Each structure stands twice: as C-alpha cells, then as structure tokens.
Amino acid sequence: MNELEKFLDGFRVPHNESVRLRDHDPAWSGDPDLPKSERKRIAEEYLTQEVSELAKTQELLYASDSYSVLIILQAMDAAGKDGTIKHVMSGVNPQGCQVFSFKVPTSEELDHTFLWRYMKCMPERGRIGIFNRSYYEDVLVVKVHPNLIDGHRLPGADPTRKDFWSGRYDDINELEKHLTRNGTLVLKFFLNLSKDEQKRRFLKRLKDPNRNWKFSPADVAERAYWDEYQQAFEDMLNATSSKAAPWYVIPADHKWVSRALVSTIICQSVRNLGLKYPEVTPDRKQQLLDIERELEAERSSGEKQPEDEGHSEAEPDQPKSKKSKKNH
DSSP: OOHHHHHHHTTBOOTTSOOOGGGSOTTOOSOTTSOHHHHHHHHHHHHHHHHHHHHHHHHHHHHHOSOEEEEEEEESTTSSHHHHHHHHTTTSOGGGEEEEEOOSOOHHHHTSOTTHHHHTTOOOTTOEEEEESOGGGGGTHHHHSGGGGGGGTOTTOOTTSHHHHHHHHHHHHHHHHHHHHTTEEEEEEEEEOOHHHHHHHHHHHHHOGGGGGGOOHHHHHHHTTHHHHHHHHHHHHHHHOOSSSOEEEEEOSSHHHHHHHHHHHHHHHHHTTOOOOOOOOHHHHHHHHHHHHHHHHSOOTTSOOOOOTTOSSOOOOOOOOHHHHHHO
C-alpha cells in the first residue's frame, strides 16, 4: 500500500469494525499547518488531475469490456451530491456514463421488492453508473419514517423489530456480493455534512433568486429528523461496509475537499483493477496490416489521374461552358 492509498484508507469504513460519525469531522480540510488557500490549491490540482485521468480510465474500462463501476452517493440534503457528480465526471464521455436519481417509488415499483427498480439500472460492462441516492434510501428515509413500509404491503412486516432492518442489510450485502463477483466495482460515498453547514447552504438558496429552484420545503421538514438520520446513517455504514464494496465517509463542509477526495478514490480504485487493452491476435494483426496497406494504396480525392496511354502530350484543361456548369 503506497502513501496515497494509506491516506485514502483513513476515510474508508472498516468492514470488521464499528464506526461512529461523531469521530468524523465534516469540516476536515487537510493539514491545519498549511494555509487554507494552499490546501485548496492542492485539492483543486488533484481534482483537475484525476478528472483527466478518469477520462482515460473510462476509455480503458470500455475497451477491456470486463468490469463495470457503480458509484453510490448518499447524504443529507444540500451535501453536494449533484455538484460532486458534475465536477468529478466532467471529463467523462457521456456515452460511457449513466446517472440515476431515485425519487419516491411508483405504484409499479412498490409492487416489487425494494431492490427491483435499482437492479434495472445497474451499469453494464465497460460503463460507469452513478446512483444519486440508491437502494440505501430503504434503510434510511424508510427507517426514519417507518410508516412508509405500509406502501410496500409486505406480509408480516414489522419495522419496529431489529430483525426487519437486519434482513434488509443482508439483502443489500448479498446484492453487492453478487455484483462484485460478476465484475462490478462498487464504491459508496457518504458525504458527511454538518447541521450548521446545511443551514448555511439552505439560507444561501433562499436568499439568492437564482438558487431558489434548488430549495424544497421538504428539505427543512427532513432537517427536523437530523438525529434520527445520523443514527440511520451510522447503522447503515456499520452493517453494509464490506471489503469488496466499502463505504467512504467524506468530509462535505468544504466542497473542494469532498470533490478532490471522491475523484481520487474513484481513480485509484479503478487503477487497482489492473485493466489492459485487449490483446490483438496474430491473425487479427495481419488483417489490420492488410487493411492499412489497402487504404494507403488508394488515391486521395485530390490526386491527379494518370495520362491516357494513346496521348503523347497532355491537353490543357478546358474551361467548362456555362451550359455544363449549369447542368452540373
């Protein structure tokens, strides 16, 4: 493990230990001995470098056609999920990336298991899929508001029992085991926002007419359940961070910190897959060489045609008549 991997590992939730969110500072922004401006400059350099690297890596991911990447973002409102997607994936070819934002389930979705609608959106080999919120909502918002279980019409469901939630965690863990066994790299990011910073961002949206569209009264309603959500997030992290599909707790009070960390973790994780371009067989190489020679032997469109054999002298080009020009 190199120094960068050791550093990034500090944000990873261990699969065999418990984590407490109060031990993770949402406002962390690097070495306090360095001026903030210097830390921000370094973070922005990392982001620029990794965005460029991710564009190259995506091409390799597509060419190798063996792995897919699933990126999951979970957070409280205003934590910067949309901005993280926008900045981290800014250099990626849109054809190789899919983003899904999951809202309130439809009646059709409620008639299936809670994982059904997410399974339909999993990235195929060679692609990057991003879930802006995910199946983890069913152990977060549904856990904070257990009455939502009624809409699923599950026989014998009792959300007041611990085994109901442990069953859901088991379902999620088994799904992610299935995905990783079949070539999907699963990376999960919890953007850890403080309550004070959420308030500041909400007020900014309210005071700026150009940001009003970003604000929903429902966001403030959910803010009233802050402590319940923090406990639900902590339970989720402890129950579903595995060696193959880890959670990362990302400090989110400073957007330049969260974006740099997410981009670096994604790039480092994909690099660790050891992807290579497909090897060309000898027969295929010969075929490509034959095609290359054939193309090089073609005359370009501007190349002069050879003289007719019966002419001893080249005749000067004749100007086109108005009639032939018109007909042309």
